[in-house]
Amino acid sequence: MKVEEIDVNRQIGRIGEILNAREKKRGILIQALQQIQAALGYLPEESVQELSKKLNLSMSEIFSVASFYRMFYFKPRGKKILKVCLGTACYVRGSKNVLNALEQEFNIKSGETTEDLALTLETVGCVGCCGLAPVTTMNENVMGEITGSGKLKAIIQSIRE
Amino acid sequence: MEKLVKLQIDGKEVHAPAGMNLIDAGHLADVFIPNLCYLKGMKGFGACRLCLVEVEGMKSPVIACNTKVREGMVVHTQTEKVRDIRRFILDLILAIHPLDCMTCTKAGICKLQEYAYEYELKGTSFTRKKMGYPIDQINPFIRRDPEYCILCGRCVRVCKEQGTNVLDFIGRGINAEIGTAYNKSLRESGCTFCGSCIDACPVNALPEADRWRKGREWEYKKIQSVCLLCGSGCDILVSVKDGSIQKINTGEKPGSAKKYICAYGRFGYDCIEERTKLVSPLKRVKGELRETTWKDALSIVAGKLKDAGKNTGFISTAGIMNEDALALKKFAKNVVKTKNFDTTLSLYSDVHSLRDSQSALITNSDLLVLVGLNPSQWNRVLPALDASIRKRVNRGGKLIVMNSSDTRIEEAAMLSLKGDELQILKGVAKALIDRGLKADKQLKTAVRDAEITEDMEKAAKLIAEADRPILFTSPSLFDAAANISLIKGRVIAVGLESNARGIALAGLSTEGKTYKEMVNDRMKVLYAVGEVPLTSRPAADFLVVQTSHFTDLAEQADIVLPSTTSFETEGTMIDYLGRLKHINQVIEPMGLTKSHRDILIALSKIIKPAIKKPTDAEIKKMSKGKQKLAFSPFVRKEGFDISPHEFIEAVNASVLKGRRLSWLKEALAAVAV
Numbered sequence: 013m014k015v016e017e018i019d020v021n022r023q024i025g026r027i028g029e030i031l032n033a034r035e036k037k038r039g040i041l042i043q044a045l046q047q048i049q050a051a052l053g054y055l056p057e058e059s060v061q062e063l064s065k066k067l068n069l070s071m072s073e074i075f076s077v078a079s080f081y082r083m084f085y086f087k088p089r090g091k092k093i094l095k096v097c098l099g100t101a102c103y104v105r106g107s108k109n110v111l112n113a114l115e116q117e118f119n120i121k122s123g124e125t126t127e128d129l130a131l132t133l134e135t136v137g138c139v140g141c142c143g144l145a146p147v148t149t150m151n152e153n154v155m156g157e158i159t160g161s162g163k164l165k166a167i168i169q170s171i172r173e
Numbered sequence: 174m175e176k177l178v179k180l181q182i183d184g185k186e187v188h189a190p191a192g193m194n195l196i197d198a199g200h201l202a203d204v205f206i207p208n209l210c211y212l213k214g215m216k217g218f219g220a221c222r223l224c225l226v227e228v229e230g231m232k233s234p235v236i237a238c239n240t241k242v243r244e245g246m247v248v249h250t251q252t253e254k255v256r257d258i259r260r261f262i263l264d265l266i267l268a269i270h271p272l273d274c275m276t277c278t279k280a281g282i283c284k285l286q287e288y289a290y291e292y293e294l295k296g297t298s299f300t301r302k303k304m305g306y307p308i309d310q311i312n313p314f315i316r317r318d319p320e321y322c323i324l325c326g327r328c329v330r331v332c333k334e335q336g337t338n339v340l341d342f343i344g345r346g347i348n349a350e351i352g353t354a355y356n357k358s359l360r361e362s363g364c365t366f367c368g369s370c371i372d373a374c375p376v377n378a379l380p381e382a383d384r385w386r387k388g389r390e391w392e393y394k395k396i397q398s399v400c401l402l403c404g405s406g407c408d409i410l411v412s413v414k415d416g417s418i419q420k421i422n423t424g425e426k427p428g429s430a431k432k433y434i435c436a437y438g439r440f441g442y443d444c445i446e447e448r449t450k451l452v453s454p455l456k457r458v459k460g461e462l463r464e465t466t467w468k469d470a471l472s473i474v475a476g477k478l479k480d481a482g483k484n485t486g487f488i489s490t491a492g493i494m495n496e497d498a499l500a501l502k503k504f505a506k507n508v509v510k511t512k513n514f515d516t517t518l519s520l521y522s523d524v525h526s527l528r529d530s531q532s533a534l535i536t537n538s539d540l541l542v543l544v545g546l547n548p549s550q551w552n553r554v555l556p557a558l559d560a561s562i563r564k565r566v567n568r569g570g571k572l573i574v575m576n577s578s579d580t581r582i583e584e585a586a587m588l589s590l591k592g593d594e595l596q597i598l599k600g601v602a603k604a605l606i607d608r609g610l611k612a613d614k615q616l617k618t619a620v621r622d623a624e625i626t627e628d629m630e631k632a633a634k635l636i637a638e639a640d641r642p643i644l645f646t647s648p649s650l651f652d653a654a655a656n657i658s659l660i661k662g663r664v665i666a667v668g669l670e671s672n673a674r675g676i677a678l679a680g681l682s683t684e685g686k687t688y689k690e691m692v693n694d695r696m697k698v699l700y701a702v703g704e705v706p707l708t709s710r711p712a713a714d715f716l717v718v719q720t721s722h723f724t725d726l727a728e729q730a731d732i733v734l735p736s737t738t739s740f741e742t743e744g745t746m747i748d749y750l751g752r753l754k755h756i757n758q759v760i761e762p763m764g765l766t767k768s769h770r771d772i773l774i775a776l777s778k779i780i781k782p783a784i785k786k787p788t789d790a791e792i793k794k795m796s797k798g799k800q801k802l803a804f805s806p807f808v809r810k811e812g813f814d815i816s817p818h819e820f821i822e823a824v825n826a827s828v829l830k831g832r833r834l835s836w837l838k839e840a841l842a843a844v845a846v
Binding site for chain 1: 345353
């Protein structure tokens, strides 16, 4: 991901015709941050520094905008991102046990990433498939009915790979 | 004349200029609408909601900071409804704010404390919440304690407006806090430690790092003065208790675009307590400097001066006050009878540029042009000029930068012209003339063949369309830049030292040998006044150093005369904008120190004829320059190519070597690696 390759005029599109240079740069900030994160998985300081120069926006202002949204991360993320659902249905079906087991297994707390960047463990309110409770998502995949130890082991196994 | 709008606030009739907000309009009628986040001069921000008022005909209360006056408006600021709302807001703030007013540093000037008193809140009716944020205190200047923060955003806005851009809102909702990018400490975040945030903070979230137990606010005697450390010559407000300085704040009025002082001005005062501060005269005995009496020291110096006569040289800094400058000139010319007297001014400017420089107000100008000048908050070369310009730009002014090298301030500019300043000025002058602006014949002839680029054309358009453009120029380009001002605008040469303009107006410039010649030639007696930036001994036979600190040069001297600092002396100076400013004495002279003028007067009484202390009338007379500009050729004056940054460090070495400011250099250098 090269920050310098971000083309402000192209990205801003037709709306750029009515904006001045400063407004255009401001306008593409979130888009640019998303691109950096898509390429690198998070927003490394060095990339934000480059972006700050390119858009003539201060580091603090960019950080302020980015920290407002939950979708931006400032620390490297794991290759696998597990989100254990703690919604009501999942909770009563024992998702807390799933979370505890994972925390113990990888020796991290919810919200943290393992040192080898294999796993980021998070919790989520509800993913909208309570019929499958307890649910955990791994990256984009939903895994339901993690009740026995078999399924949990399989998940752990796939992270260890 | 602005259009006046008639309205009523709390039953009082107010005539306010159109476009004014209700808080400012209230002030006109002595109605003070409570607020925590409003900063006079800046746009209303609406963060604290404390300034809610009721306007007749409107359904719900409105925030006064962001509501403009309208003809016939009827405003009530103290109805039971808005008082209830304010009480509720304060109740919420107090739920997340420590209730330790009895020991709090800001007690007495805390706005939250003031309003809690006014609205009779002893605490909160909510469950108190402690956020547990860490305190940033790994720097000796600013203590940042987010636990006290009420998220009014004042610090964020002043930091942003002046272009330092270190603080901002981080996160959102209940987790929102004021912080830096990547939650770094101030030390690692590019902070310049100017402390503008200290002045802005209404509570105890951003006090000076050493304020704890240095006295309560109401115990301080507050004295207006001027910082003499660089060419910015900023107004300062000194707080004194028990005869010593406790803190310094900016002395400019609230809302002024100049409301800024740098870390040197705010924290450099501890140099008066340093071990290097001279408190008694010294003379060289068997190769060593030993303490002596004034009587002895003065009689030795008087004897040497009498002997040397016209072979004496006087060198001074341009950071001395007008009174000292006039006394020095009289002393050299009339008492010692030498033509050799010059100042460090001659290292970066000729006298004419600063003397004939015009006067103007940055706050009034809609277009600022920087010619060959590179002010910077970061290396503290004219930092206040940098901050004032950026503030002006953020309040709607425009900036053009003309420079042959890269500058940081061009990031705030609407237009940056790179290249030889003379060619740029010529091109712009021609473009202005081509646009039909009047110019005299000589000027027209001089720029006849100038090449006009697209950017020069743009610059000319901006200048032509501006109401009150000001050109700020380095002295070496003054004449060339002044040619533009002959067509339109005002021109100001900016010197590196605080009283450069006063020195020029006082005529303290040589009629004999120059500063450089006196340093290099073998003078019979060389008499150095102020912190002359020399580290090794000049070739002189006998060296007198009259300064406030034991400098490198003082170490080489045969006689050292202890002078007072600007904190211990009263006097005047003239800043780069041409304003005559009064410097108040804030503390008693330390030890046996005397002001420069008093030392010279004492010497003149021995040598004869005795000189008198310059009078106010004399000062007033000298402060009025001629300011009659005429065409001069487009040339760059030679011989002034010093590094502004190094020069300013050299003339302030004794201040910068102080405990705290030396941290600044070391810590920031460590971060830069």
